Amino acid sequence: xxxxxxxxxxxxxxxxxxxxxxxxxxxxxxxxxxxxxxxxxxxxxxxxxxxxxxxxxxxxxxxxxxxxxxxxxxxxxxxxxxxxxxxxxxxxxxxxxxxxxxxxxxxxxxxxxxxxxxxxxxxxxxxxxxxxxxxxxxxxxxxxxxxxxxxxxxxxxxxxxxxxxxxxxxxxxxxxxxxxxxxxxxxxxxxxxxxxxxxxxxxxxxxxxxxxxxxxxxxxxxxxxxxxxxxxxxxxxxxxxxxxxxxxxxxxxxxxxxxxxxxxxxxxxxxxxxxxxx
Numbered sequence: 449x450x451x452x453x454x455x456x457x458x459x460x461x462x463x464x465x466x467x468x469x470x471x472x473x474x475x476x477x478x479x480x481x482x483x484x485x486x487x488x489x490x491x492x493x494x495x496x497x498x499x500x501x502x503x504x505x506x507x508x509x510x511x512x513x514x515x516x517x518x519x520x521x522x523x524x525x526x527x528x529x530x531x532x533x534x535x536x537x538x539x540x541x542x543x544x545x546x547x548x549x550x551x552x553x554x555x556x557x558x559x560x561x562x563x564x565x566x567x568x569x570x571x572x573x574x575x576x577x578x579x580x581x582x583x584x585x586x587x588x589x590x591x592x593x594x595x596x597x598x599x600x601x602x603x604x605x606x607x608x609x610x611x612x613x614x615x616x617x618x619x620x621x622x623x624x625x626x627x628x629x630x631x632x633x634x635x636x637x638x639x640x641x642x643x644x645x646x647x648x649x650x651x652x653x654x655x656x657x658x659x660x661x662x663x664x665x666x667x668x669x670x671x672x673x674x675x676x677x678x679x680x681x682x683x684x685x686x687x688x689x690x691x692x693x694x695x696x697x698x699x700x701x702x703x704x705x706x707x708x709x710x711x712x713x714x715x716x717x718x719x720x721x722x723x724x725x726x
Contacts, residue, residue, distance in 0.1 A: 472574065475587070475590070476591070477590060480533055480589065483529065483588065487522075490635060493632060494518060494629075494635060497628055497632070499515055499518070518614070521611040524603070525604065529608075531597065532586075532600040535596050536575075536591060537572070537575055537577055537592050539577065558578050560573075560576075561577060561578050568582075568665070570582040572585050572592050574592075580595040581595035581662060582662060582664060583598060583601075583656075586601070599691055602691075603699065605649055608642070608643075608650075609643050609646050609647045609650050612638075612639040612642040612643035613640075615636070616636050617640075657690055657691075659677060660681055660685075660686040660689065661677060661679065665679075
């Protein structure tokens with residue numbers, strides 16, 4: 449977040465108005481394109497060059513297991529990634545229309561958006577809006593991570609670790625020197641390295657998921673040495689507030705359709721306004 453802030457200040461000194469907006473779009477798109485190209489290269493090296501070689505070598509059982517594992521974990525990782533990219537934070541106008549006239553509360557009023565902030569919301573200068581339950585701005589998906597896409601982001605980390613670990617270990621234990629895939633050692637090294645690095649991030653966000661915290665709140669807690677967490681609902685309810693309660697869809701990157709768990713901040717201010725009546 450600090451590096452994104454420094455980058456934004458640099459861009460603001462060089463560009464303004466619509467040009468700054470276009471430059472931001474470019475910076476958002478470049479990592480997504482790079483990851484997409486990496487996925488295509490991975491598919492070519494692993495499936496086309498290596499697994500097809502195993503099929504020609506009459507190693508059908510191994511090839512079947514590798515193809516199923518690669519396509520299953522790869523599909524879930526890619527699906528989660530693009531779901532996290534595509535789901536943008538809601539606009540300020542849609543979220544705060546009912547809150548007009550409440551700007552006297554300085555803690556909940558955002559001067560940049562000129563609107564009231566939802567509980568646990570923070571303003572993202574890059575996205576130029578307040579993001580409900582904001583976790584951080586992720587340059588790798590060109591999007592803010594918050595209540596609108598945290599499930600997809602967490603599943604992206606989970607399946608990326610599994611997918612990369614599957615690639616690295618399968619190449620390590622199954623490949624031989626007779627393969628027609630010269631880039632296979634490089635793919636193995638990338639897979640194992642990414643499973644380790646993304647695994648560290650996954651470990652942190654698993655802790656945040658179980659305790660119902662965001663990265664912002666976790667950092668504030670460390671800075672203030674505070675041990676209290678007013679958002680903690682119990683580990684089971686914390687998980688369900690993000691992944692949902694239906695086991696059929698809990699580990700799929702799809703929107704939760706069931707009623708939200710109490711304490712999840714989808715639209716609490718709207719509920720408060722409606723309960724007050726005319």
